[in-house]
Amino acid sequence: MPTKNAIQNVIDQTTVSLRRALWARLTMRVIAFVLALLWIGLLGDYFLEPSPTVRATIGAAVGLIGLGLLVRELRTAFRPLARDEIVLAIARRLGTSADAFVTAAELAEDPERSAAIQPALLRETDLAAQETLDHVGPLGIVRWRALGGKSALVAFVLLATVAIGLAFPGGAGVYLRRLGLxxxxxxxxxxxxxxxxxxTPDGPxxxxxxxxxxxxxxxxxxxxxGGHIAPRVVDLRYTxxxxxxxxxxxxxxxxxxxxxxxxxxFRRGFDSVTExxxxxxxxxxxxxxxxxxxxxxxxxxxxxxxxxxxxxxxGQRPFSASVASLPRxxxxxxxxxxxETSKPLESLTAVxxxxxxxxTPLIAQLDDSGVRFEIPLSILHQTATIELALLDRDGVASAEAMRVVIGVDRDEPxxxxxxxxxxxxxxxxxxxxTATASADDDHGVASMTLTLSGSQETVAKLPLAPPQSGDATVTTVIDLLTLRGAKQGQRASYAEGESLSIVATTSDHYDLGGKPHTAASTPRVFEVVSAAELLARLAEREIDLNRAFEETTRATxxxxxxxxxxxAPPAGAEGEANAEDGDAxxxxxxxxxxxxEAQKLRSETRAAAAAFAAIHDEVMNNRIDxxxxxxxxxxxxxxxLERVAADQLSDVEKTLGSAAESPAGSGTRRTAIENAHNxxxxxxxxxxxxxxxxxxxxTYNRVVADLRGIIQEQRDVQNSTEQSRKEGLRRLLLD
Incomplete structure (x- = not known):
């Protein structure tokens, strides 16, 4: 009959066997887990080739999972095995004959309970337990054959992995280096x-x-x-x-x-990338x-x-305006x-x-944000066209160069x-x-000058003061008599027979080219004559005016x-038909x-008045006494003549107009005709x-002309006599 120590010895031996089985299973599982990771990682890395960041992330996740599994297995391998668990494990291995062993193990553990059982029954239980132990033995509790088969498979995979690595050292080296990121x-x-x-920095x-x-x-x-070959076809999948x-x-x-x-x-085009x-x-x-x-x-x-x-x-102030509404x-x-741009730029090209x-390239300055920019254009002398080409930080360029046109008005002379x-x-x-100089400039006139030039190279410059604003029109009186005693630069004297040229010059404020813009009027040339000569010429004009006015008088x-x-009263039916105040x-x-006709006469009379007034002014301005x-x-x-044109002839014209608009045969028409006649x-x-x-x-002009002729004849005789005297004196000297 087995003693208490004999049963305990069986339990201890079984505990050692179970502990060894647990360690063997742990070792096998760790090796299998590592091999599975190596091969799964090899396949995924070969076909997907993730980036080092992705590999590191996956490796860290797998490492944490593996560490958790390892801790769990170690806790299982090192935890204490209770006596009841060992007895139960032996019982499961013994099968139907396990009852006697379990009863004997419980009685051996509890002497008081064993003493309470009948001796005959106790002996029978001990014999059955001893017979069971002798038949099975303590080592039969662990299934070493199943564990050995799995371990052999793992060992085979391990040896195959090592062999493949040795057979393909290049691929194995690449894999190991890629495991090292x-x-x-x-x-x-x-x-x-x-x-x-x-x-991509944030993903695969x-x-x-x-x-x-x-x-x-x-x-x-x-x-x-490098030994690479061309694929027969490149397939594309997209989402x-x-x-x-x-x-x-x-x-x-x-x-x-x-x-x-x-x-x-290999190429493949997309008509439009919308997403x-x-x-x-x-x-x-x-x-x-x-x-x-x-x-x-x-x-x-x-x-x-x-x-x-x-x-x-x-004299204008600086200003800023949107290019879209910028004036010239x-x-x-x-x-x-x-x-400012819609997104940060990598570069901005301006020409x-x-x-x-x-x-012509321009300097375009971007700020640190890449959104705001500045382009100095310097000084513009003509309309400028600028093209802007944008390239953002995504490498995307603007659809087409943006064209900006800035209108510039040239400063005209x-x-x-x-x-x-x-x-x-x-x-x-x-x-x-009396001279009137009128100058016009787009930005105002700075100076105006009248220049008088004679045929004897006599030059006088008379400065004019143009107004500060508005039209630059200046009227001045050039007194040739006063110019004889004027200051230096304005002094001039013009004798009979000379030609006097007067021209107006002006300049603006333009200073961009170093000199202002200048302009000159068309020169006006006057003939300097004596008072008698001028009167004779005016007389000729008066004669023509007289002839013309005589015709105007006859028309009136x-x-x-x-x-x-x-x-006149009507003289029968025919006379009534011709009357302009009747119903004819x-x-x-x-x-x-x-x-x-009255309108024409008024115009001719006004013209005659103006012509004689002009002759009157010429006599006055030429100082003819x-x-x-x-x-x-x-x-x-x-x-x-001015009064005739403004009053009587104007009344004739108005009353005839009223008569034409009055009803035929009315007293109003006749009254209007009477007023026109008067x-x-x-x-x-x-x-x-x-x-x-x-x-x-x-008649007076004829007398003056005759007198002028007599004077001229006297001058001619005097000149001829003087010439004869000079000629005679010259011959005497030569003889």
């Missing part, structure tokens, strides 16, 4: 590179940003150097951000069998992906203004463009286009004209010449006579014709009086 790629027969894609694969809603061409290069999937093949460009070829390109795409490529044994194609907005100029500094000579700038304005389209009053083409040496007389006839057809038309002539030209001829008769009387003055003046 090296950048070294797996050696493949096919090597594909997607142009323009860069590794590569990425490239392209302009949204723009065409894109995917270019993949197969490297043919859009909205979940649409698709497949396609890339088109091959070139011939892989071409001698010396180092690369082969993000994720691409995967497969060619031969190479897998490339995921490739992320990110659709981003193109950069654009969201705000652009011009800081303008006008030239100092204009004056020449010489310094411009600096200030702008100034010349008149022929040739570009001034324009000056010169007009004269009160003188004609001939003047006396003592004449007063005819008009008055026709109006008088229209007022055409009466209103004839009255309108008479009105046009003849009070009777001056009084006759002004008070007795020019002024009466006014015409009054005008005729005054015109005849003026004509008498003209004829008296003409």
């Amino acid at each position: 090296a950048e070294e790629p797996w050696p493949r027969r096919v090597r594909l590179v997607a142009e323009g894609f860069e590794p 694969g590569q990425a490239r940003k392209v302009a949204r809603d723009s065409p894109f061409e995917l270019a993949v290069v197969a490297d043919l150097t 859009t951000a909205s979940g649409v999937k698709g497949r396609d093949s890339l088109a091959r460009v070139g011939d892989p069998n071409e001698s010396g070829a180092q690369a082969l390109k 993000d795409l994720t691409l995967w490529l497969r060619g031969g044994d190479c897998r490339l992906g995921p490739l992320r194609l990110l659709a981003v907005a193109r950069p654009r100029v969201s705000e652009l203004q011009a800081d303008c500094v006008p030239p100092t000579y204009l 700038l004056p020449e010489g304005t310094a411009v600096t463009l200030q702008g 100034l286009l010349g008149a022929g389209g040739e570009p 001034p324009v000056v004209s010169l007009a004269f009053e009160g003188v004609g083409p001939a003047v006396t040496p003592e004449a007063r010449i 007389e005819r008009l008055a006579l026709s109006l008088e006839q229209s007022l 057809p055409g009466a209103a038309i004839r009255l309108r014709q008479r009105r046009l 003849n009070s009777d002539l001056i009084d006759r030209l002004g008070r007795r001829i020019a002024r009466p 006014a015409s008769r009054s005008a005729l009387r005054q015109m005849l009086e003026v004509l008498t003055q003209m004829q008296s003046l003409e």
Whole structure:
């Protein structure tokens, strides 16, 4: 019968066997886990080739999981085995004969309970337990055969892994180095590179940003150097951000069998990239992906203004304005463009286009944010066209160069004209010449000068003071008599027979070229003559005016006579038919014709008055001392003619117009005709009086002309006598 120590010995031996089995199982599981990780990692790394960051992340996660499993297994291997657990394990191994052993083990552990059992029954239990132990033995409790089979399989895989590593040291080395987070790629027969894609720092694969809603061409290069070969076809799988999937093949460009070829390109075009795409490529044994194609907005100029500094000579303040509403700038304005873009820029290219389209690079300054920029344009002398090309930090360029046009108005030279009053083409040496110089410039006139030049190179410069604002029109009187005693630079004397040229010059405030713009009027040339000569020339003009005015007077007389006839009483039916104040057809038309005649007479009379007034002014301004002539030209001829034109002939014209509009046969029409007739008769009387003055003046002019002829003949005789004396004296000296 087994004693208490014998049962305990069996339990202890079983405990040691179980502890060894647990350690063997732990070792086998650790090796199997490591081998599984190696092979799974090998397959994933070979086909996916994740980045070092991804590999490190996965390695850390797997390491944490493995560490947790290892801790759990170690806790199982080191935990104490309770006596009841050992007995229960032995019982499970013994099967149907386990009851006697369990009962004997419990009685051996509890003597008091054993003493309470009948001896015969206790002996029978001990014999059954001893028989069971003798039949099974303590080592039969652990299933070493099943554990050994699994361990052999693990050992085989381990040896196979070592053998494969020794057989392919290159691949094993690459794998080990990649486990060490090296950048070294797996050696493949096919090597594909997607142009323009860069590794993503925050995830697996590569990425490239392209302009949204723009065409894109995917270019993949197969490297043919270093023993690599060209794939027969490159397949593409893609998925859009909205979940649409698709497949396609890339088109091959070139011939892989071409001698010396180092690369082969494959292409696939996208008509428009409207959203993000994720691409995967497969060619031969190479897998490339995921490739992320990110659709981003193109950069654009969201705000652009011009800081303008006008030239100092204009006296304008600097200002800023949006380029879209910028007015045309004056020449010489310094411009600096200030702008803001919709996204940060990597570079900004600005060029100034010349008149022929040739570009001139400009300096474009970006701030640290890459959003704001500044482009100094310096001083503009003509309309400027600037083109801006943007490239953002995503590598996306603007759709097309932005063109900015800044209009510039050139500073035009001034324009000056010169007009004269009160003188004609001939003047006396003592004449007063009224000159009016008018200058116009886009930014104002700085100076005006009258220059007088004689045929004897006598020059006088008379400065004028142009107004500070408004039209630069200055009227001045050039007194030739006063110029004889003027200060140096303005002193001049012009004798009879000389030519006097007067020209007006002006300059503006322009100072960009070092000198202002200048302009000169058309020169006006006067002939300097004596008073007698001038009077003779004026007399010739008066004669022509007299002839013309005589015809005007006769026309006035005819008009008055026709109006008088229209007022005569009718002499029968025929006379009534011709009366202009009756109901005869055409009466209103004839009255309108008479009105046009009166209008013409008024115009001719006004012109005659102006012509005689001009002759009067010439006599006055040339300082001709003849009070009777001056009084006759002004008070007795020019002024009466002005009154005739303004009063009587104007009344004739108005009343005839009223008569034409009055009803036929009415008293209103007849009254109007009577008033017109009276006014015409009054005008005729005054015109005849003026004509008498003209004829008296003409007689006076003839006398003056005859006297002038006698004087000229005396001068000729005197000159001839003087010449004969000189000739005789010369002959005496020669003899």
